[in-house]
Amino acid sequence: MGERVTIRDVAARAGVSVATVSRVLAGNYPTSTASRAKVLRAVKDLDYVANAHARALAGAGRKTIAVLMYDVVGAFYAQVAQGVEMEAAQHGRLTLVSSTGSDPARELALVQMMREQAAEAVVLVGGVTQDDEYRQRMARYAEVLAAAGSRLVLCGRPAPAPDVPALVVEYDNEAGAHAVTSHLLGAGHRRIALLGYQPGNTTGEDRLAGYLRALADHGVPRADAVLHGVGFGQNHGYRAMRDLLDAADGKPEFTAVFAGDDRAAAAAVIALREYGLRVPEDMSVVGYNDDPVAGDITPGLTTVHIPAEEMGRTAVRRALSGASGTGQERHVLGTHIVIRHSVRPLRGGSAAAGAGGALD
Template sequence: MATVSRTLAGNYPVSAVTRARVTEAVEALHYVMNVHARALSGQVAGPVALVMNDITGPSLAHVAAGVEQEAAANGRLSLVCATHDDVEREDSLVRMMLEQHAAAVVLVGGAELTKAYTRRMTGYAQALDAVGSRLVLVGRPPLPPGVPATVVEYDNRSGAFQAATHLLAAGHRRILFLGGTQINTAVQRRAGFLDALRAHGVPFEEELEISGPYTRASGFLRTRDALRDGLEFTAVLAGTDMVAVGAIAALHEADLRVPDDVSIVGFDDVPFASDLTPALTTVRVPYEELGRVAVRLALEKQEHLSNDDYVVLSTQLMVRRSTRSLLDS
């Protein structure tokens, strides 16, 4: 066993004959080294763990792609886990990553900023820091100063401001705002929408704000109900592209054309947004870059090469064909 170990590790001189015999045996037996044992001995770099609520969402899938790319570039394995909105499962996954000696645990997705959230995230951060790992929060609320965690966000507020300003500058005054729940990303997008209304001197009308989950079904139902209730609007600002897709379906069901009758703007710029008919005007979020930056900062922190604990990436309005100007009418 010792001879085989020395040969495979390459850290001890063995004869050419012995090396050939060991290599032949390894190939014949399809032998695979025990990665966990090597990790415990410090011979292999720890993996990067990505923990998210749902791995099927188009936006989060691109975060996962960025994490995998950056991890692979640094010779690390990636582990992808889903919590399905279960706090207990999230707890057990973080504990499991501690046992796996993960170099970093990246938690992705919006969350409601509560005392319970802060307490739980602080516990994760301190436990991971104690074993030389790093907690990275992507698109989640930041933690109090002094907590050993890295936060990577994107500028939701500015993105929503750009989206609303695009509609307001085109003459739209009655904009149906399909916002989200009390998660941090939705709160920031609502703030950006309100900023734009104030900047253009347009009063906020409560009846034009309908909150709900960031899903296609919710976008459809909220828009359909608004139309059935006789709510008048010339544009829709959807909290996500999936909500926008649902809203478009409801508008089509009511024989309303986009953008001739109603303009619509989304948020995310998921891959199919430009393939819709008409192509969707939306706010582009650099999801893959979020994943890459999260891993890069965590590994640099582990090697004491970076002092960055809080990074905000910019968003960009992508103007396509789902909006039109009322000023040209």
């Protein structure tokens, strides 16, 4: 339908030059009240909107922020994306979202596309397997992006090397695991099963580290640690819990479960019930992430809140304010434990457990 109306059409109808139209619209240069009125009138009459591509080519216009992640439906990813989008919008930027499905080839292709789009920053989200291949890949992204005046932002994943010019926004994953494990230990639990440990994955490794450190801090021998399952999420959590229960014939030695994430924890609660074990009466359970599900189930899950949306916001805030491309910048946001109803003090444990409102 109808040919697109251009700045030339507006200029003609307003009886001024295209330069004047451009200036009136940009508002960054003096223009007479008369021209302004005529131009605005013409813009309205013709329902003109500028061509963003032409604007960008000429070196002006709205920039865009790109966020690349495994998928969009995971609560963590969705929250980070939301934070990115909101902060970007606040700064007049548009947000491009793409999912990589953890395919490095696709990820690379997307980074290239974002270079083509002249994205102001490219935000990569979520835990990874940190190996040499990963480090090299990220270093290369950072370099090419910096060369194009853009910026690589690593969100919830580690910096590949100290000298890579990336902006890193993480949360204190290890500390959160330490805190929630300590909470369990403080409540008197000694045998705590860690569910869904993911070897290699940075997120899983950090949680394991926090768990082990808490055990050590409380004098629990490493031999008493119970690790089982691979991977997070509902299915893995259920499977791992069943395995453990099956192996122990429904009478496990451990009295508490630290699930890799809340969805795994929720599934563990179900598996426990199927074995006739009540939470928290017979088994205490904690999760991680403060996923919406943590507040939706009974009992409410004690878990670790991670500032996902804030990470997204911080990612773009820093990307926009930083000296582009130079050096590495790192931000670690705090986590905090959210106490609900899934932990119960054991014997002489402290009274740390059991607080919190019904829906919180």
